[in-house]
Amino acid sequence: MTTQAPLLDAMSIRKRFDGFVALDAVDIAIWPGERVGLIGPNGSGKSTLVNCLSGAISSDTGTIRFDGRAIERLPAHQRTRLGIVRTFQIPLPFTSMTVIGNLTIPLRFAARHHAVGGTTNDVEQALLILEDVGLRDKAHEPSAGLTQVELRKLELARAVAARPKLLIADETMAGLSNSEVDEIVSLLFKLNEQGIAVIMIEHIMRAVMAFSQRAIVLVAGKKIADDTTDVVMNNAEVVRAYLGE
Amino acid sequence: MRRIPSWIWPIVVAAFIIALSRVVTNDYYMFAGYVVLQYIVLASAWNILGGYSGYVNFGSAAFFAIGAYGTVVLDKLWQPPLVVAIVFGGIVASLVGLVTAYLTLRLRGVFFAIATLALAIVLQTLVMNWDFVGGPLGYYSVRPDSIAGFPSYVNYLFVVMLGLALIAVLVARAIQLSFIGRGLAAIRDNELAAECCGVPTLLLKVFATMVSGGLMGMAGAPFPYYITYLDPNSAFSLAYGINSIAMPLIGGMTHWIGPVIGAVLLAVIQQVATVTISSELNLMIVGVLLISFITLAPNGIVGLLERYRQKRQRRPST
Numbered sequence: 001m002t003t004q005a006p007l008l009d010a011m012s013i014r015k016r017f018d019g020f021v022a023l024d025a026v027d028i029a030i031w032p033g034e035r036v037g038l039i040g041p042n043g044s045g046k047s048t049l050v051n052c053l054s055g056a057i058s059s060d061t062g063t064i065r066f067d068g069r070a071i072e073r074l075p076a077h078q079r080t081r082l083g084i085v086r087t088f089q090i091p092l093p094f095t096s097m098t099v100i101g102n103l104t105i106p107l108r109f110a111a112r113h114h115a116v117g118g119t120t121n122d123v124e125q126a127l128l129i130l131e132d133v134g135l136r137d138k139a140h141e142p143s144a145g146l147t148q149v150e151l152r153k154l155e156l157a158r159a160v161a162a163r164p165k166l167l168i169a170d171e172t173m174a175g176l177s178n179s180e181v182d183e184i185v186s187l188l189f190k191l192n193e194q195g196i197a198v199i200m201i202e203h204i205m206r207a208v209m210a211f212s213q214r215a216i217v218l219v220a221g222k223k224i225a226d227d228t229t230d231v232v233m234n235n236a237e238v239v240r241a242y243l244g245e
Numbered sequence: 246m247r248r249i250p251s252w253i254w255p256i257v258v259a260a261f262i263i264a265l266s267r268v269v270t271n272d273y274y275m276f277a278g279y280v281v282l283q284y285i286v287l288a289s290a291w292n293i294l295g296g297y298s299g300y301v302n303f304g305s306a307a308f309f310a311i312g313a314y315g316t317v318v319l320d321k322l323w324q325p326p327l328v329v330a331i332v333f334g335g336i337v338a339s340l341v342g343l344v345t346a347y348l349t350l351r352l353r354g355v356f357f358a359i360a361t362l363a364l365a366i367v368l369q370t371l372v373m374n375w376d377f378v379g380g381p382l383g384y385y386s387v388r389p390d391s392i393a394g395f396p397s398y399v400n401y402l403f404v405v406m407l408g409l410a411l412i413a414v415l416v417a418r419a420i421q422l423s424f425i426g427r428g429l430a431a432i433r434d435n436e437l438a439a440e441c442c443g444v445p446t447l448l449l450k451v452f453a454t455m456v457s458g459g460l461m462g463m464a465g466a467p468f469p470y471y472i473t474y475l476d477p478n479s480a481f482s483l484a485y486g487i488n489s490i491a492m493p494l495i496g497g498m499t500h501w502i503g504p505v506i507g508a509v510l511l512a513v514i515q516q517v518a519t520v521t522i523s524s525e526l527n528l529m530i531v532g533v534l535l536i537s538f539i540t541l542a543p544n545g546i547v548g549l550l551e552r553y554r555q556k557r558q559r560r561p562s563t
Contacts, residue, residue, distance in 0.1 A: 054441060080443040088441075094434035096499070105431045108424050110443025162443055 005068070007032045007197055008053070008084070008166055013062035015048055022048040023059070024221040030166060030197050035188075037212030037229060038201045041241060044218040046201050047089065050170050054086040055079045067165065080110045083165035087158075087172055091151035093143040100126045100139040102154060106162035126161065133157045133187060149180045156187060166197045173204050185211055209233070217241070252415060259411045266403055267396070275403040279471060281512040282406040283464050287485060288492035288504035289413040290460035293420055294453040295490065296498030299433035304345075304361035305489040307368045308458040310480035311338040312465025317378045317475060320386050327405060331466040338462020339455040346454035353436070362486075369481040383476030386469040402471050406464075413460045418501040420456070429453060430499075461489075484528065488512075491531050495538045497547025506546050 006029040015023040023045045030036055040046050052059040055076030064072040071079055085106075094102050103126035111125075130136045133153045138146065146154060152172050159167055169188060173181045185207050192198050202208050208215065208229070215232040217225040219241045225232045232238055266275065287305055295301050312334030319330050341364075349360040373381050388398055395401040420426045428449045431439035440446045469475045488511060496507025511534065515527045542549050 056437060056441070075445075075447070076440045077443045077445050080441055086441055088438065092435045092438035094431050094438065096430060096434050105427060105439065105444060106442040109428060109445075158442060 004031060006030060006065075007034075007067060009065040010053060011063050013049065013052055013059045013064070015045075015052055015057070015059050021221050023052065025062075026218070026221070026223050028053075028216060028223070028226075030199060032165070032197055033192070033195055034197045035192050035211055035213045036197075036199050037208040037215040038199050038218070039203075039205075039208055039215060040218035043220075045221040046218055047170065048221075049218065050086060050168050050199075050201060053079075054084055054168060056086075077109070080106070080162050083163070084168070085110075085159045085162045085164035085166070086168040087152075087155040087170055089171040089174065091148075091155045093146070093151060093154055093158075095142075095144045097143055098140050099135055099143050099146070099154060100130065102143050102158050103129060103161040106158055110162035129157050129160050132160070132190065134183075149176055149183070152176065152184060153187070156184075156191070160191060160196075164196055166199065167191060168199045168201070170201045171203065172200075173202060173207055181207055252418060255411055255414045255418075259407055262407055263404055266400055266407075270396070272397055272399045275397070275399045276471075277516045279399075279403050279406050280516060281509060282403070282410045283468075284488055284492060284508040284512040285410040285505055286406070286413040286464035287461055287489040288496070288508040289410075289417040289501065290457045290464070291489040292493040292498055292501075292504040293417055293460075294450075294457040296493050296503070297421065297426055297429035297433065298450060298453050300450065300453075301358045301490065302361045302454075302457070303358050303486050303490070304363075304365040305461055306481045306483070306485040307361075307365035308338045308342065308461035309465035309468070309485050310365075310368065310372065310477075311341055311458075312462035313468040313475055313480045314372060314378055314465075315462065316466045316469045317384050317386065320384075320469065321377070327467060327470065331405070331409070331463050334466035335459040335463040338465070339459030341462075342455040342458025343451060345458070346451040365481060365486065369477050372477045372480070379476070381477060383474055383479075384469065385474050388470050388473050398470075402467055405467055409460075409463055413464075414501060414505060416456065416460065417504070420453075421501050425449060425452065487528065487531060491535050493545070495534055495545055497545030499544070500547045503545050503547045510546075 008028070008030040010026070010028045012025040012027060013023050014025055026045070026049060028049070038046055038049070051057045053064065055074060059072065062072065063070060066079070066082055066084055069082065071082065094105065100123065104122050107122045107125055127136065127139060130139050133156055135150060135153055135157060138150065143154060156169070156172065173184050176184065181204060188198055188200065188211060200208060200211055212229045214227065215225070215229045216223060217232060217238050224241065225235050225238050227235070287309065291302060291305055315334040315337050316330040319325050319333060345361070345364055349357055352360055372378060378384055390398065392398050392401045395404065428439065428444045431442065431444050432446050432449060436446055465480070468480070472479060492507035492511050493504040494507065495511060496505065497503030511531060514530055518526050518530055538545060
């Protein structure tokens, strides 16, 4: 791995729900510009980890440093402003707004001081982002009328509008067709090329293999593997967790 | 030609009504108009929290009564000018809003609504047992017979309430059009997504509750002079809680003009019904209108107008 300091450095994250241990001392570090796959069976704690990192819930113990700052006590909106931005498994658009209206929220509230593409105008910036994800022609349509794949793209576009340094894409491809999966993967590549580190949480192995440089495997709240994707996929413990013995 | 900014219109309308109030000599119209204006304040204030952010407040009567009883306290101590009482009522009510917000805004949906209802009941019980302001017996506030510059004191109260209505409408409009309004709309659509887009949801909700509560308190402050005899039942009347929800709902909750339309419509109907039929019928009229609007036009009158306008815009292009 690089000698550079990690962008995100979370150490011994624990989370219990009543008696159930959802996360058991998980360490996770992400370097700037990295592409990381986070995989694991259902109920292994992937979403809980995302929630703890993004601030949707707070972890019981553990420290999270981002860009050199301790952030484990910050509310979610401040973490977003620092540059940890997530998308949701089930798209959560602002349904009373148009597609472009959805983007103006993070542009106004999270990315105020960034001028990207040579413009500080919210509408122009939003149109540039929509161009990138292929929703430009839907910009002024109500977000309530989008198809599933368009909704996933809107989730990504809205996350990009917050100007992330780290994008956590939580199952952005679940339920999509093969060609739609390819579309989203190439979109994530494009965002990564702009310098955004990406954590891809996914059950679609094909996408994870194609995208990630590194894979982290959670099973029953514990990290059981963290290495380059090839090594992880040949790890006996990972194979057992996925395929049974 | 430059477009006339829309904030001009409320001011023009208010000026026109003041001019009219100089001509009309019958004080009954001032009495009735005062109630309509008071509901414009309450409905617009309610809508800042309830309509823009989706947090339903059932406790409007509590904030209104804080303003009214604030005036009673001041009246007993040193009888300050009405403006002072209004500012006092607004500040106290928005501070109560601040406390309520911190205690309850973590509650979502129906639980928040129940908490605000509880606030009204708790405060009413407190006032009932507070002898200084008259307790259950109420309080008589002596209204000056006249005031310089106005045909009558009732006319003065009417103009004051008109000013408050203007302030409430302009504040509601400014919030709707600002980034605060956009943030509140994001909260209404999906609070978790809003927070993850960088919207400081708790801060915005607390702000909306304070502004909303403060305006309601200001609306209540002149009330003791209007009614001259204030008791807990009239200050905490169920009608305030219900009307301030029903009026924005019927008028339309996403636009500042919605609560104004709803308040004028419902309050005028109620005033007419009180005179011509009976005062008992009021809440039934509200109920029937509410049910019809929720089923037939969930976005209120503003929603109906918008749908009509969209239809008309689409026709020539096809």
